[in-house]
Amino acid sequence: MASSCISISDLPPEIHPSSVTANVNSDRYFANHPLLLQLDKCSDVRRLKEIHAQMLRIGLFNDSYAASKLIQVAALSDISSLSYAQKVFDQIPQPNLYSWNALIRSYSSSEEPVNTLSMFVRMLYDGAELPNKFTYPFVIKAAALISALRFGRGLHAMVVKSESATDLFVLNALVHFYAECKCLDAAYQVFLNIPNRDIVSWNSMIMGFVHGGYVEESLDLFRGMEGESMKPNDVTMVGVLSACAKKLDLEFGRFVHSYIRRHGIKESLILNNAILDMYAKCGSIKDAETLFDEMKEKDTISWTTMIVGYTRVGDFDAARSVFSAMPCQDIGAWNALISAYEQNGKPKEALATFSELQQSKEAEPDSVTLVCALSACAQLGAIDLGSWIHVYIKKRHIKLNCHLTTSLIDMYSKCGDLEKALEVFHSIEYRDVFVWSAMIAGFAMHGCGKEAIELFSKMQEAKVNPNSVTFTNLLSACSHSGLVGDGKAIFKQMEPVFGVVPEVKHYACLVDILGRAGNLEEAVAVIDKMPVSPGASVWGALLAACKLHGNVAIAEQACNNLLELEPDNDGAYVLLSNIYAKSGKWDKVSALRNLMRGSGLKKEPGCSSIEIDGVIHEFLVGDNSHPQSVKIYSKLDEVAARLKSAGHVPKTSQVLQLVEEEDVQEQALNLHSEKLAIAFGLISTTNSAQPIRVMKNLRVCHDCHAVAKLISKLYDREILLRDRYRFHHFKGGHCSCKDYW
DNA sequence: CTAGGGTTAG
Numbered sequence: 001m002a003s004s005c006i007s008i009s010d011l012p013p014e015i016h017p018s019s020v021t022a023n024v025n026s027d028r029y030f031a032n033h034p035l036l037l038q039l040d041k042c043s044d045v046r047r048l049k050e051i052h053a054q055m056l057r058i059g060l061f062n063d064s065y066a067a068s069k070l071i072q073v074a075a076l077s078d079i080s081s082l083s084y085a086q087k088v089f090d091q092i093p094q095p096n097l098y099s100w101n102a103l104i105r106s107y108s109s110s111e112e113p114v115n116t117l118s119m120f121v122r123m124l125y126d127g128a129e130l131p132n133k134f135t136y137p138f139v140i141k142a143a144a145l146i147s148a149l150r151f152g153r154g155l156h157a158m159v160v161k162s163e164s165a166t167d168l169f170v171l172n173a174l175v176h177f178y179a180e181c182k183c184l185d186a187a188y189q190v191f192l193n194i195p196n197r198d199i200v201s202w203n204s205m206i207m208g209f210v211h212g213g214y215v216e217e218s219l220d221l222f223r224g225m226e227g228e229s230m231k232p233n234d235v236t237m238v239g240v241l242s243a244c245a246k247k248l249d250l251e252f253g254r255f256v257h258s259y260i261r262r263h264g265i266k267e268s269l270i271l272n273n274a275i276l277d278m279y280a281k282c283g284s285i286k287d288a289e290t291l292f293d294e295m296k297e298k299d300t301i302s303w304t305t306m307i308v309g310y311t312r313v314g315d316f317d318a319a320r321s322v323f324s325a326m327p328c329q330d331i332g333a334w335n336a337l338i339s340a341y342e343q344n345g346k347p348k349e350a351l352a353t354f355s356e357l358q359q360s361k362e363a364e365p366d367s368v369t370l371v372c373a374l375s376a377c378a379q380l381g382a383i384d385l386g387s388w389i390h391v392y393i394k395k396r397h398i399k400l401n402c403h404l405t406t407s408l409i410d411m412y413s414k415c416g417d418l419e420k421a422l423e424v425f426h427s428i429e430y431r432d433v434f435v436w437s438a439m440i441a442g443f444a445m446h447g448c449g450k451e452a453i454e455l456f457s458k459m460q461e462a463k464v465n466p467n468s469v470t471f472t473n474l475l476s477a478c479s480h481s482g483l484v485g486d487g488k489a490i491f492k493q494m495e496p497v498f499g500v501v502p503e504v505k506h507y508a509c510l511v512d513i514l515g516r517a518g519n520l521e522e523a524v525a526v527i528d529k530m531p532v533s534p535g536a537s538v539w540g541a542l543l544a545a546c547k548l549h550g551n552v553a554i555a556e557q558a559c560n561n562l563l564e565l566e567p568d569n570d571g572a573y574v575l576l577s578n579i580y581a582k583s584g585k586w587d588k589v590s591a592l593r594n595l596m597r598g599s600g601l602k603k604e605p606g607c608s609s610i611e612i613d614g615v616i617h618e619f620l621v622g623d624n625s626h627p628q629s630v631k632i633y634s635k636l637d638e639v640a641a642r643l644k645s646a647g648h649v650p651k652t653s654q655v656l657q658l659v660e661e662e663d664v665q666e667q668a669l670n671l672h673s674e675k676l677a678i679a680f681g682l683i684s685t686t687n688s689a690q691p692i693r694v695m696k697n698l699r700v701c702h703d704c705h706a707v708a709k710l711i712s713k714l715y716d717r718e719i720l721l722r723d724r725y726r727f728h729h730f731k732g733g734h735c736s737c738k739d740y741w
Numbered sequence: 742c743t744a745g746g747g748t749t750a751g
Contacts, residue, residue: 031742065742072743098743105745134744141746169746176747203747238748273749280750304750335751368751 035060036069045081048073052088061091068098075106082106097129101138108138108145116142117151133164137173144177152177156190172200179208184217199233206239210246218243219252232263234271241274250282257287273301280309300328304336311340316349331363339372347376348616351385365392367404374407381695381722383415384614390424400424402432409435413442416693416720416727433467441473445726447736449481453490466498468506475509479516480726482740487513508537515545516740520554536565543572547579555579570601608673608696612684619680622671628680635679643710650703674704678711678719691718699723700741709733 030036035054042048052070055061061070071092074085089095089103100123107116120139123129131139136159143152156174164170171194178187191197191205202225209218222240225232232240237260244253257275265271272295279288288309295302303326310319323329323337334357341350354373357365365373370389377386390408393400400408405428412421421442425435436459443452456474459466466474471494478487491510494500502510507530514523523542527534539562546555559576562569573596580588596602609618617626626632674696681692700708700723708719713733721728729736 029742068743076744101744137745172746198746200747205747207747235748242749268748270749275749277749299749301750308750332751337751339751366751372751 030060030063030066033060033066036066039069039073042073042077043079045079045084048079048084062093064092064094064096064099067092068096068102071095071099071102075102080106082110094128095126097132097135100129101132101134104135105138108142113142113145114148117146117148131158131162131164133167133170136162136164136167136170140170140173140177144173144180147181149181149183152181166195168194168196168198168201172198172204175201175204175208179204179211182212184208184212184214197228197230199230199236202230203233203235203239206236207242210239210243213246215243215247232265234266234268237265238271238274241271241278245278245281248282250279250284253278253282254287269295269297269299269302272297273299273305276302276305276309280305280312283312285309285313285315300326300330300333303327304333307333307336308340311336311344314344316340316346329360329362331366331369334363335366335368335372338369338376342372342376342379345379347379350376351380351382367398367401370398371403371407374404374411378407378411378414380611380616381415381609381693382611382614382616383412383417383693384611386411386415387420388614400428402430402435405431406434406438409438409442413438413445414722416691416722416729418442418446418448431462431464433464433470436462436464437467437470437473440470440477444473444477444480445722446729447480447726447738449477449483449486452477452481453483453486466500468500468503471498471500471502472505472509475506475513479509479513480737480741482517484513484517484519504532504535505537507532507534508541511538512541512545515542516548518545518549520545520549520551524554534561536562536569539565540569540572543575547575547582550579550582552579552583552585567599568601570596570603573601574603604698606673606696606698608677608694610677610681610684610692610694612681617677617680619673619676621673623673623676626676626680628683631683632676632679635683636675639675639679639682639707639711642714643707646710646714648706648710672701672704674700674721675707678708678721681719682711682715682717688717691720693720693722695722697724699725700728705735705739705741709735 035051035058038051039048042051052061055066055070060066067088071085071089074080074088075082085103085106089099092099100119104116104119104123107113107119116139120131120135123131123135136155140152140155142148143155152174159165159170159174171190174190175187175194178184178190187205187208191201194201202221206218206221209215209221218239222232222236222243225236237256240256241253244250244256256278259265260271260275272291276288276291279285279291288306292298292302292306303322306322307319310316310322319337319340323333326333334353338350338353338357341347341353350372354365354369354376357363357369370393373389374386377383377389393404398404405424408424409421412418412424421439425431425439428435436455440452440455440459443449443455452474456466456470459470471490474490475487478484478490487510491502491506494502494506507526510526511523514520514526520542523545527538527542530538539558543555543558543562546552546558555576559572562572566572573592577589577592580586580592606621607618609616611617619626623629624633674694677694678692681694685692700721705728708721708728708730710733711717712719712730719728719730721730723741726737726741728741
């Protein structure tokens, strides 16, 4: 025993062990017992355990007040150890209310807030103590953290019938809980029924609205504070600024900034960071810079916000400089950079930064990092790196949350490995709406429409409510598989059965379904009857359908509407030009070409990529910059010869008429980027059981499609080709799209 | 005899 410990003989006679034991469960209080006073000064767990031992020895532990003091230190002090606190708690013969509350409170801010709920249930079963106003706020907070809506509703019901029904802390916790569960109506009802709302009530409600996307409501509430003479504080302003940032309302944001200064709102680091964030998100990097330079105190969030600000205006160099200049690059700063690259069409830069992070060993990738990296892999079709990240997650025992699961499913689907995606899907027990939707999207892009619809039924059996994303994916599944009837039926059910109001993107899917199947008039009728104004995506879908079915009249109408909305849409010109070419209207083709030249528009160049041993190789049309270019072209010659003897005739009508030099049309056909990538795949992969995986940025043309089918047969190789919209799985001379794309 | 709520980055 350490010498710092008091010994039994040190105890004053009136609290000598014999007298303590005799007094257990009596009315005697031990608040000033020397051992308990030691507890307050206790500064490490070792010492805590010594005191615990002493308490056991002299019988003091049997006193429920004394035990609760021990629990308090074990569960809530700065030396707290929750697992130890739980063990101590389990030894208490009759824990008092304070002990229950301390443990429950500790769990509510732990890594596993769900344990709060089990402790609460245990407390009810135990029956010795009833929850009070110090119990409810923490249980409600835990329910909010894990979005346990039903449990929280139950708590609300208990609260109403209890003496805590009017407690401000409890009611504020309920406002926060309902808002967190996206039940803004319920949150607002509780808020309105609070008789003596304080600043926390207002702040909880404002923050709740912002969080749930009800930005206008949050600002209305802020304006309403004045009428009730409630003075906003710094926390209020953080919420209001967050609303401005979401709205991208720079003007109001500037007003809020001046409001803060005029009303002498207490300055704080968090508040300054929120102002910075508002300026960064609203794209006013100058205002952000000014404030950033003025700030006396900065933390990594301030620096990271500046990184975000620069990436918002596209200045990645400046973002990099800030990143290098910040005193400590934590994982959040790395994530800001990586996600900015990933979300702005720079997946290669995202992965390069990810690998820099791993080499630097300055910070550990967390689940946000991995989500961004996986998404970059999905964009590039980098399955080797994507699988490596999957292994990394398993090795590091990183818990698969729904976000990560969704990213893994998405990555495997977009890299062409539907089996792996399904494996991940089945490996987890809890699936939220995004996990289900990602799997449906996986089936959709691989042309498995029936499977997607089946999965949707299973999703309903699992009682997971579909959202707008789910329906987009479902409808696109119907479109890629030509399931016209199913698609129309699903669309009709959206609002009446599932309460999801069809948005422009859903109409675009429906037009796509009808148009592809050749029901152009019906598609036009859908557009005419749309309650919202059709966006570019709707006209684009119609235009693409016209190209497929060679309808010039409707195509012109669709194209005009599309160009009115998006004058720089090069795809629209190319599509219309192809439709003219297909029907022999060469004068219109050249007129269109001149128009395009005159406006300085250029067709987005076709680009295909293939990953070999973890390295991504990219090919543009007619590209000869690859080190193995000579070998690739001789392989292409060989392929062309074999195809010719197999009777293949190039389909020149599909050549994009907008290539600059007209006499190289047929040659251009042979130099399409996907052909180069496939040829490179043929010479670079030794294991012929492995499919050749090629990713293309545009839609695959008819000639390349026919060629890929033949190669799969003549060379007995599986080819997976991802184009802008879906996968083509070539095997034995056939394609999984059944030539319907 | 003890005690508490709302806020910023990715």
